[in-house]
Amino acid sequence: MAEPQQALSRTFPVKPKLKAKSKKPSKTPESKYWSSFKSHTIPNLISSITSLSFSPATPHHFAAAYSTSLTLFNSKTLEPISSISSFKDVVSCASFRSDGLLIAASDHSGLVQVFDVKTRTALRKLRGHTRPVRLVRYPRSDKLHLFSGGDDAVVKYWDVAAESGVVEFRGHKDYVRCGDGSPASSELFATGSYDHTVKVWDVRVSNSDAAMKINHGKPVEDVIFLPSGGLIATAGGNCVKIWDVIGGGKLLYSMENHNKTVTSICVGKIGRDGGEGSEQYRVLSVGLDGYMKVFDYSKFKITHSMRFPAPLLSIGFSPDCATRAIGTSNGVIYAGKRKVKGEVESGLREFPSLGLMEEPQRRVLRPSYFRYFHRSQGEKPSEGDYLITRPKKVKIAEHDKLLKKFRHKDAFVSALSGKNPENVVAVMEELVARKKLLKCVSNLDTEELGLLLAFLHRHSTVPRYAGLLMGLTKKVVQMRAEDIIASDVLKGHIRNLKRSVEEEVRIQQSLQEIQGIISPLLRIAGRR
């Protein structure tokens, strides 16, 4: 037998129609991680951001190269700290030394300069390139040398202290655009060039032939060593390729998920605190199509993808996994910041110490204290406890209460004066079911009619509600024409309504045009 009490006392409040849930699969833990970077835009930088580099030393500030200046940003607050603007031409590349104290920057005049990060003074000027320098990079651990490359297709290896070149490599046939030092050895580095090749150089072998040559097939925009040192990722055209260096430069995988040229790649790390999946490296790539993609090179799978509203030129990822920065071609940096647990814990660590101080002084509760009567009220249920919950109080909205009393017009007005258009439509639908909607409309006074007209103006062209509201709008205007003519306020509403109707007509027309374009295509596609 059915439970009678339940059957009788049930009342159903009016409910808006359900919305279609997106069919998108819910986020994987990894994409949750990548979208946990709280986005923050740093706007109004003058020109395109050509390079972003993070300091290897804590607190991992990052330098953005744009126009003729190099700005240092705090990776926590994302505020600019300092700016170096003693460049004669556009800065193309910057690189921190492994201790984060010095930064080398190159510009289009062919000059490579080394600055002290603190004082912003140029300590060394390395002259030697005849054309714009596009690449300057400190090796991963070596503090004394750096290498650079430029549009003159020459790669140079410098002794920074002496301001003199040590080796020149003349293997490339076109502009050298990118390069990276090997994490395994500070003598080994790779450079990528527009002649479609990536060459791995060894400074110990002074002949001008490369230790290894990889043909990417497209002008190489970026090249990085992956953290093991055995793999190289190259970017060029719309693909990112993974190469096995130890295995003699074998192509492992080609990721072609970008629609346009991939401009920059970097290594990202899933720095989740402990647990499964932490300390995994990913390749982050950005392209002119505005997408940032996260590529898992162990599974050869794209694990996350994110879109930005501008062509992206550069990307950087902080070694502590707390910040990532993406530079666009129109002078905006999309920085992302993530809360790192360790940081939170360090903040919390102070409180227990305070608590320890207080603990011994806590007095035994006696019935004479007020707190005695509140004791153990905040107790949490333990594992095995059987919980008796209070029956949930049913919240009845104002319009539901009025509908229950059959005060239809009042319910209608109460819903209209609320903010949620879904509720208004739900009440309207309920009134239709009771055959009272038009009666309600005819009973509205001028002020309430203004409310209704304003609502119709705002929502009658929303596709979800249009089916009901368009018909209703027509009826309302027909029924209440005299009242509308009499009042100026209502006339204003009608003007607004007219405008939104005209706009909708325009939209419909353009949609029909599009349909006219598409339908023959579909016809053709269907014929195959």
Add this chain to the structure above:
Amino acid sequence: MIKGGKSLVSSPPVFSNDAKKLLVCTGCTVSIFSTSTSLQITELEGHTALVTSVVVVPAFTPSSKILCYCWTSSLDGTVRYWDFSLPELMKTVDIRLPIFSMVIPGILSQLAETDGKTPNLFAYLSVENTKIQDDQPKVHRKILKCNLTKSRLAAGVILAETQQPELITISSSGKFFGVRNKRKLHVWEVIAHDHEGAPIKKITLHHTKNLTVFAFHPTERIVAAGDVTGRILIWRSFGRRTFSMGDGLMNGRAMNNEDERPGVRGDDDADSCATWHWHSAEVKVLSFSSDGAYLFSGGKEGVLVFWQLDTGKKKFLPRIGSPLLYFATSLDPSLSSVSCSDNRIHLLKMPSMEILKSISGIKLPCSFPEIYEGLHSRFIFDQTAGLVAFRTENYCIQFYSLFDDRENFEVQICERNHQPSDDVTVVVTLMVLSPDGSMMSTAETKFPEEGLGGLVCLKFWTSGSQSKGFILSTIIYEPHRDAGISAIAFHPTRHMAVSSSYGGDFKIWACSHEIQQRDQTLQNSGWTCHAVGSYKRKPMTAATFSADGSVLAIAAETVITIWDPEKNVLVAVIGETLEPITMLSFIGKSEYLVSASRGSKSQLSLWSLSKLSESWSYKLQAEAVACVMDGSYFAVLTLLPRSSKHTELTETKIDGRDGAILLFNVGEPIPVTTWFVKKAKGGGLAFIHVNSASFKGNVSDGKLPPALLAYINGNHEYVLFNPYNLEAHEPSMVVREKPVGIEDETGKFGYASIYGALPEFDAKRNQTELAPLLPSEKPWETIFCGSSHNLPPITKLCSAFLESLLEKRTPVISD
């Protein structure tokens, strides 16, 4: 054979003396329910027609409270006396007139027991005189007096004649009883020592509106009556002039104010008449509380109103959800019952007005505005679990167990509040269960208000845990734009369904199960559109899948289109009927497809998919078609045509039977068996699979039939029987007959139209001959076998041999 689905609310229920049992008239039996568990305890079987009233013999001493005797009256013209604790029939009084109501004043007054010898017991009966129809064509419903002790009618005592069969109401002391007669109220006083032919005094109270119900106050001379407009009239001190004897106190202050009688109409014998008005429609329930302080009233609104008699103050028990019909009080002051028109009896705990228990019967048919002509919509059957589902008025679907004859559960389809007096604006138009009963699909339509806000909505449900109820899985708003849905069908094996619309397209829906990762156990499943199809923009009117699910048949008005549901490719188009097809079904696993169409040229056709043509067709109006899931039989419930040639011939035989169930084998167009049934309009038919657990019925021969045929008539009474066992018990509601040939066969379709009619089958042929006869035992082979001394005498042998020859030749001749 299992019967069930009786109405619980055909007559008022009665409590037993200890208030532990409730006696409810259910068809031709009286069912006794326990008030503590609300389950049926036992049944009083014996009447052959509808039982109309039950009178429990009251107990006056606490010790006699356990006595369980009752009188029942029935339309079969008998009054019976029962001991309902056993249950046992003790006495039958046959008066040969259908009794609509009975009261026995004698047993209510204690005087009867104080006398030394038991006096004659008199009952007052409301009967219909069926014998003299010609003499008095109009008034032949009377109130008669009957001597129950001597089992005869009191000669010549006709208390009143009424237009309609009326319910006699009696006061709880047994002193007064009365009937309503249009705008009048007749009240009689029972004298203390009643005897046959004793003069009975009568007064009449008048009102300007038709009265509907009335009640006597338990102690005072107050009568309350309700009328059709919802007013309640309270006459105080009625019958003071006429029934003056024995009531000294009243008599004393009687004559003082002769002319001050507020509200009393004309010459009526009452002191005052007050009017209370709360009900907006007809008052159906009136009853005084046992102490007389309160008056209960109820009506179409489904609200029980408690009036304080002295002050007229009201309390309410709202939201009962259905019009109220009867209110019964028990001797236990804390228990009473209210019967609702949705075939439900609620047991109320009195002072607090709580509903303790409900006894739910099968939902009675309620009128839904039929916007689309559909066959599937009225009932759905869960063939494996033996459930039938009905739409109810409050937007629910009731699942009723056919084997247990009780409600299993209800599913709320639309989340809307239901007021019984509302106009119906939202209708559940379709409901379909998947063959395994695990999924359900419903379609509902909201009617627009002047072209605004109409909505068609398709819902998919999955069965909940322990097969109790269904959980909403997906809602699809406007699945076919604003066009109505004509049919839904489930794929027999996969999570797939098809819905066809009058808007000219059909959609195939697929259920995608997305089982998420192990840390998120939430199983997200939803139905999404898999394919859309249409055929010449014709309205799609019916749809069905074949038994293996490889073929989808959809009726596009008059033609049947055959599709591949996987690839959504039109495979074939079959034939044409005269009217749009409303029902399509594959017959078991065979290649045949049966279709039914309605309208002026309604038609039942069988189509062969291998030949892509019509096999045969009848001009029949099919109400329902049921197919065996595995097998080649199908049954059709058809309405007998009015202008049948056989009406004169079979009128007496058929009386009241307006439909027939025809059981066909796929191979032949002649029905294997025919049953004639009553109230076939709005009926339903299904084959129910039997598993031994659920089948507790009378299996005489030990083996279970493969499937039972369930027939539900228009009043939602049902019967389950074995269609194959032709010599089975003859049900009273369903009467098997020899197949009276349906000679309105439209033989001019397809084959017949080209090649002429096939040889007529013999309409008068006996059914037993149609059943496949085993070859006779060939006695000529056996009778001469054996040793010669065992052989019977030659005279016997000879006759047996000759008889066998004769038998052998008969079929040859008949062919």
